[in-house]
Amino acid sequence: xxxxxxxxxxxxxxxxxxxxxxxxxxxxxxxxxxxxxxxxxxxxxxxxxxxxxxxxxxxxxxxxxxxxxxxxxxxxxxxxxxxxxxxxxxxxxxxxxxxxxxxxxxxxxxxxxxxxxxxxxxxxxxxxxxxxxxxxxxxxxxxxxxxxxxxxxxxxxxxxxxxxxxxxxxxxxxxxxxxxxxxxxxxxxxxxxxxxxxxxxxxxxxxxxxxxxxxxxxxxxxxxxxxxxxxxxxxxxxxxx
Ligand code: UDP
Numbered sequence: 001x002x003x004x005x006x007x008x009x010x011x012x013x014x015x016x017x018x019x020x021x022x023x024x025x026x027x028x029x030x031x032x033x034x035x036x037x038x039x040x041x042x043x044x045x046x047x048x049x050x051x052x053x054x055x056x057x058x059x060x061x062x063x064x065x066x067x068x069x070x071x072x073x074x075x076x077x078x079x080x081x082x083x084x085x086x087x088x089x090x091x092x093x094x095x096x097x098x099x100x101x102x103x104x105x106x107x108x109x110x111x112x113x114x115x116x117x118x119x120x121x122x123x124x125x126x127x128x129x130x131x132x133x134x135x136x137x138x139x140x141x142x143x144x145x146x147x148x149x150x151x152x153x154x155x156x157x158x159x160x161x162x163x164x165x166x167x168x169x170x171x172x173x174x175x176x177x178x179x180x181x182x183x184x185x186x187x188x189x190x191x192x193x194x195x196x197x198x199x200x201x202x203x204x205x206x207x208x209x210x211x212x213x214x215x216x217x218x219x220x221x222x223x224x225x226x227x228x229x230x231x232x233x234x235x236x237x238x239x240x241x
Pocket of ligand 1: 107108109134136159184187188
């Protein structure tokens with residue numbers, strides 16, 4: 001079932017259900033893509049129709065963040081749970097390791113994907129990392145050629161929004177992969193160069209506060225979270241009509 005949160009049609013799934021859907025995509029014929037918008041991204045999509053369409057064109061739309069889940073509750077159409085992109089990616093790696101599947105890591109600064117790969121292989125022995133490339137390329141054609149040379153089952157696209165969503169939609173016809181996932185800064189997380197919040201903060205839905213303390217330059221961007229929540233409340237009380 002889909003749940004609309006300010007124009008973005010989220011899949012109302014638990015983490016386990018998200019993984020089941022990913023398995024269905026992996027069993028399919030066509031390359032499809034997964035997106036993981038948080039509240040900041042939804043706020044951006046509220047002001048950019050084309051970007052909103054890129055998100056809604058995904059085969060699976062997962063709520064990466066407590067803000068989106070809170071928004072859905074305020075709108076009285078609650079999503080089951082937050083499905084963080086980085087956690088989804090980790091579960092998917094576990095599945096690939098069990099089934100002999102492969103992943104290609106695309107994105108983040110030079111050297112980060114290599115570090116992330118080391119950590120992934122340590123946690124998921126049996127995983128095949130088919131290749132990797134940093135996210136600071138000029139031409140897309142050679143990148144696509146490199147990916148198609150190894151035909152991975154899964155492609156992690158970690159270029160930040162909206163670059164990663166555009167990349168996945170524009171190239172899905174020519175990319176010889178089964179599933180692509182737009183995962184923002186997840187490779188930095190896997191690599192350990194950007195630490196995730198401690199569990200107690202995640203449990204209290206305070207991951208955003210941790211990121212703000214660690215990366216104060218994100219402040220301007222993070223103002224989109226209260227703006228998003230205000231727009232949700234406004235819609236709920238009827239002002240959005
Ligand atoms: N990035 C990239 N190519 C670019 C711009 C960004 O590979 O041209 C990477 C950047 O290094 C970082 C990720 O994309 O690893 C975006 O991280 P951010 O935390 O901004 O992601 P989001 O919050 O959008 O998930």
